[in-house]
Amino acid sequence: MDFQRYNQAEQAQIAQMIEHKQMKDFLRLYSNLVQRCFNDCVNDFTTKSVTSKEEACVNKCADKFLKHSERVGARFGELSQQMTPPGSPQ
Amino acid sequence: MDFQRYNQAEQAQIAQMIEHKQMKDFLRLYSNLVQRCFNDCVNDFTTKSVTSKEEACVNKCADKFLKHSERVGARFGELSQQMTPPGSPQ
Amino acid sequence: MDFQRYNQAEQAQIAQMIEHKQMKDFLRLYSNLVQRCFNDCVNDFTTKSVTSKEEACVNKCADKFLKHSERVGARFGELSQQMTPPGSPQ
């Protein structure tokens, strides 16, 4: 994304918006991770607390999810830069 | 959630925001319920109107969904209070 | 939906809001389409580029998805008009 075409005052406001959204995006990643790992790992409702087996599964799931997101982010960044931005001269 | 740390003017604005969101949350619960009960109960597309069997299923589904949400809400409230709020003295 | 009960200034603002939302709705339809057709059609990760078989599938999926949305839209419009708007005299 290229916000160079906007003036400085606009860029300042956009930067603030990005910062605000980053927090939101992080919280969303976190909630997605929790829900996915819960769904994949917790299936025993004969106990009230998370079992050690479930906890181990959640740990691996959380690690994998974060590494997955990071790897997608790296590829995403590379591929985004290769794309010709719309409206730019070809 | 504890909004005591905010001043009165802020609390008034937050209260208004909560009220506005409650309506939104209710509408969302309602739409989720409709979609879930439709997906679980309506599978016969040889007729144009909901069959009596489908209607009975939707009725039970709606009742269960509401009771489920209520029960989750009760447990959620209890567990939220037990949690040490972030930033409070331990 | 009937916005006749609002005054002209309000209707102008509502019209602007609708226009803004239409763009958002279109982008959302587009993303839903891409994700659905990707999920349904792309399952071979031994290659880096989309295969011709996958591409043909995506093409058919996109066409079907758009025609489906259009048809739902037509029925939706008809049924919405038949409904008695809430709050109107019966």
Next chain:
Amino acid sequence: MSMFGGGFQAQQSVNPQNIAMAEQELDMVTDLFNRIVDSCYTKCISTEYQQNDLSQGESVCIDRCVAKFFDVNAKVGEKMQQMGGGQPPQ
């Protein structure tokens, strides 16, 4: 000549609550539409994707699916009004 913007906007006052209500109504209708597109796609469209057009069977299924979704939506709405003793929004 008015000092505060165009003459038109100054003649009528916009009630922000009306705008908020219109927005909520709009969002609800859009949400309903999106959920129907989603549910009826899953119920009616074969993911084999052998042709670009909707088959006769798929088309009929979509029509009935939309009608039944409206039906379920209305029935659940009535049910919730009875339970909550709630008034429909004006």
Next chain:
Amino acid sequence: MSMFGGGFQAQQSVNPQNIAMAEQELDMVTDLFNRIVDSCYTKCISTEYQQNDLSQGESVCIDRCVAKFFDVNAKVGEKMQQMGGGQPPQ
């Protein structure tokens, strides 16, 4: 008498950042609740819909499911703080 609106609002200044923080907190709690409703419905509720009430087994399952979701949420939170060295939000 103040020229700028009611006396009450004029006495205290509203810090928009505080309002934004309160909104974020509220949205997070609502999101958590909705995810729990969703996951625990899938884990605990039989979609046969043979009765309008929650069965004894379903009720117990919901209680444990909510408790375990809180558990997983807390454990993942700790884990991410260790990894990121992040501070919990005040």
Next chain:
Amino acid sequence: MSMFGGGFQAQQSVNPQNIAMAEQELDMVTDLFNRIVDSCYTKCISTEYQQNDLSQGESVCIDRCVAKFFDVNAKVGEKMQQMGGGQPPQ
């Protein structure tokens, strides 16, 4: 000295439409990223969770999955421009 806020903001005027456009662009990219994370997790990650790291196979799968998702996104975009005769957003 300006009567209306800081000197900086007063020198350049912020066009709210530009801010709205930047926000829409940002939201689209974030949405695309989230959908890729989601789809590629389902396609590539084994939910057995036997290790904390991505396996070699999972890593390769993610790289190809992201590339293919971009491919499908672009192909569907072209298709929709041809159909609608629409202009790409500037």
